[in-house]
Amino acid sequence: WVSSKSFGCLLMSKDMQNAANAEKSFEALLSHVISELSKDKSVYKVNTEETSMLSSSVWSPQSIEFSLQQFCLPFLRLSCLLQHHLYGDNLTGCLEEEEFSSLAVCLGLIASAPQPSNPMHSASCLEWAVSAFNLVTQWCAEVTGVSETQAEQSLTLLVQDPQWAAPRLLQLPDNYNIIFQYYHRKACTACKKVPKDPALCLVCGAFVCLKGLCCKQQGICECVLHSQLCGAATGIFLLINASVIIIIRGHRFCLWGSVYLDAHGEEDRDLRRGKPLFLCEERYRVLEQQWVSHTFDHINKRWGPHYNGL
Known part of the structure; x- marks a missing residue:
């Protein structure tokens, strides 16, 4: 069990050595995200009461890859349905464990499905039109900006103590x-x-x-x-x-x-x-x-x- 920061440092030292393939490596991209978000202390707030407790989940390349595929599956399913209705492409069935790779092949994200002996890497479907690390840096800056804005708004709401009113019709004159x-x-x-x-x-x-x-x-x-x-x-x-x-x-x-x-x-x-x-x-x-x-x-x-x- 390791913290997200430590995990990011480990991934960065491993994958930044191969800059040519870094943009198609979720490890390198994730380490870059962690590095950028770590610049804002409000994103990673450490609770001193929980520092001695072990995390119930294990951070590993396999668990992260599984999570990435699960989060992407709804979007890939909708994309395949849209492609089917627009262009009449056939929709073929597949096993549950092969769904991600089958949908990626159907959408042309990868040339062919990997062999059963070779695990599927979701990052291999990425094709960046611009520098991946520059784009991710911009995204992270927007996330940290939102966190700062939300903190300011929360403070303002606490000071103002707003009163939420139910919907009402127009206020009409007496005469x-x-x-x-x-x-x-x-x-x-x-x-x-x-x-x-x-x-x-x-x-x-x-x-x-x-x-x-x-x-x-x-x-x-x-x-x-x-x-x-x-x-x-x-x-x-x-x-x-x-x-x-x-x-x-x-x-x-x-x-x-x-x-x-x-x-x-x-x-x-x-x-x-x-x-x-x-x-x-x-x-x-x-x-x-x-x-x-x-x-x-x-x-x-x-x-x-x-x-x-x-």
Whole structure:
């Protein structure tokens, strides 16, 4: 049992003697990685309480080679499947212990599979377009840079003590007249015209046309398209000229009701009575809870198809 640093030094003294083959030797490359990472003390932090304990795993060329092949196998499998679908190459079966070499041959990484008596070396598949050691040095510098950044961010978070908040809908004003006056004559960002049926997304605050034909894209109205982009086919919109909320779920929609009520606690749909409307915090919390818990389908029963246009 030896530490990673000691193992790296042993490998370096052995394999750096043959510089011509060093770029295809995992021992030489691994020793270079250990050497570069050892320059940053934060990467190798030694716990004094565990220095006297023996490691439960054995560092050996055989164990490292096995680990390298196991980590590379998922990528090689996907690459072979992609090559098969693109070029129609045959996929042949193989024994489990020969899978790495068979996939490497299939992808053209090696000319032929080694004989059973000769063990497979994963580093023999490497073909570096640039100097391997220069590239590995750059990678290691990026790793040490990330460790330093994470340490600084951890310290900053400890100092700031952040509070993580649950997802929330927009914060609406108490008086509905503020919303109506601001959005009633506001031009659409897409068509630059004042929409006949303006709507406000309560998730992100986007201003969209509800029924405008000028804003349709590939036969889909702007509200439906925005629900797909903003909420994965779930959209919550406040209709400015009606003071009601419409829910879009996939190919369906429903009128949820209004979160703005008059002094008697009644809705004024389509603003026909002209009564002052005020935000009902309780209703808005119910709407927000249904959105967060994904329960629109179970609670609201009056759903209908929108046919990509409302």
